[in-house]
Amino acid sequence: MQVGDIAGVGCFTDSCRSCEECKDGDENLCTGPGGMQGTYGSACAEAKQPGGVTQGGYSGDIVVDESYVIKVPENMHVAAAAPLLCAGITCYSPFINHGIKAGQNLGVVGLGGLGHMAVKIGAAMGCNVTVITRDESKRELALSFGAKNVIISTDKVQMDAAAKSLHFIYNSIAFAHDIHPYLDLLKSNGTMIMVGGVPKGSMPAGSFYAKLIVNFSHESDVTSLDPFLFYYCVPHKIPRGILLKTKCRPSPSSRLSSLCPCSLRHRV
Ligand SMILES: [Zn+2]
DSSP: OOTTOOEEEOSEEEOOSOSHHHHTTOGGGOOSTTOOEESEEEEOOTTTSTTSEEEGGGSSOOOOOGGGEEEOOTTSOHHHHHHIIIIIHHHHHHHHHTTOOTTOEEEEEOOSHHHHHHHHHHHHTTOEEEEEESOGGGHHHHHHHTOSEEEETTOHHHHHHTTTOEEEEEEOOOSOBOOHHHHTTEEEEEEEEESSOOBOSOOOTHHHHTTOEEEEOOOOOSTTHHHIIIIIIHHHTOOOOOOOOOOSSOOHHHHHHTTTTTTOSOOO
């Protein structure tokens, strides 16, 4: 980082730096004393943040060690960079870790903040993206983000027709839920990545016979953010469609209330 550069801060601002995970470059998985220090609502030294709690984007200023920030590319708007540093990398990281390739069939369950980013990134990677949602009104939106198919999860005919069709599912549902219907959509040896909620109930016996993998993912290490922004998002023009609120420093409560009437569907 040089003086004058724009520093990007992701989901966390520090970690213990000494545990096995930190030494392996997985600071986001820190198991040391205090663990990972989140960007929002995380206890920290008073010297770092007045009040001893990180305030993230609600604060006018933030102090972060240079090891935990990345340089935002000069040709990327800061409003576009912000969601990539959280939701964007939370999609891209498991895609890379699991070797997702162009031409594979990728299912995205849920079209909220994380899900819509997964559709954009998956489509840019050349995957055939299918969105699985309960909400028919999201069909056009999903297709506009780059999805090729939309399945209404409450429609048994549509779900049965798509059985064993997907190589990979990115499950962004944010609460505990039954994953059986979604596992049925995976091909043998398929993988479901869960980034929000956890599975409810037992795993179906069919998961063993099909050698399915259910895995979990949590954000990303700091180092991976740099190539993600510079070498992936900039050339692929991700994301598009940012709505920038220019209201000058509203209070956190007024800022949150402006999001509540569902006028914004994908908050990241
Ligand atoms: Zn650590």
